[in-house]
Amino acid sequence: MSHKIPEALRKTAFQRAFNRCEYCRLPALDSYYGFHVDHIRSIKHGGATSIENLACSCPDCNRNKGTDLGTFLDDDTELVRFYNPRKDVWDDHFEMDESGMIDHKTNIGAATVKIFQFNHPDRIIERRLLWPIGLLP
Numbered sequence: 001m002s003h004k005i006p007e008a009l010r011k012t013a014f015q016r017a018f019n020r021c022e023y024c025r026l027p028a029l030d031s032y033y034g035f036h037v038d039h040i041r042s043i044k045h046g047g048a049t050s051i052e053n054l055a056c057s058c059p060d061c062n063r064n065k066g067t068d069l070g071t072f073l074d075d076d077t078e079l080v081r082f083y084n085p086r087k088d089v090w091d092d093h094f095e096m097d098e099s100g101m102i103d104h105k106t107n108i109g110a111a112t113v114k115i116f117q118f119n120h121p122d123r124i125i126e127r128r129l130l131w132p133i134g135l136l137p
């Protein structure tokens with residue numbers, strides 16, 4: 001969710017993320033729409049507007065995540081939290097290749113791929129264009 005975030009925090013969040021979405025790794029410079037600074041733990045759920053709780057996010061990831069914190073996987077009754085860029089290592093939970101797909105390695109990865117819609121056809125096409133010119137992964 002977009003929320004009033006002081007400019008200094010926005011700048012720090014973007015710099016720390018090397019101007020990439022911290023969820024799907026899309027580079028900010030190549031996105032038509034402006035990137036967002038996401039509250040990893042949403043304000044609705046008690047998250048603070050502090051650098052430890054902020055993540056640079058592309059519009060698709062930010063919109064699809066909304067204020068959610070996790071989800072249920074298809075055949076399970078246990079809530080699985082989303083990937084947290086402040087606690088988790090991307091390569092531990094996901095992998096990406098020139099096909100444009102982002103595959104999960106863990107349940108946390110699966111929950112994130114599902115709700116953030118990492119593999120929506122438009123997003124796969126965008127990654128296939130960025131991969132050969134070295135802007136991904």
Ligand SMILES: [Zn+2]
Pocket residue numbers: 021022023024025026057058059060061062
């Ligand atoms: Zn993203």
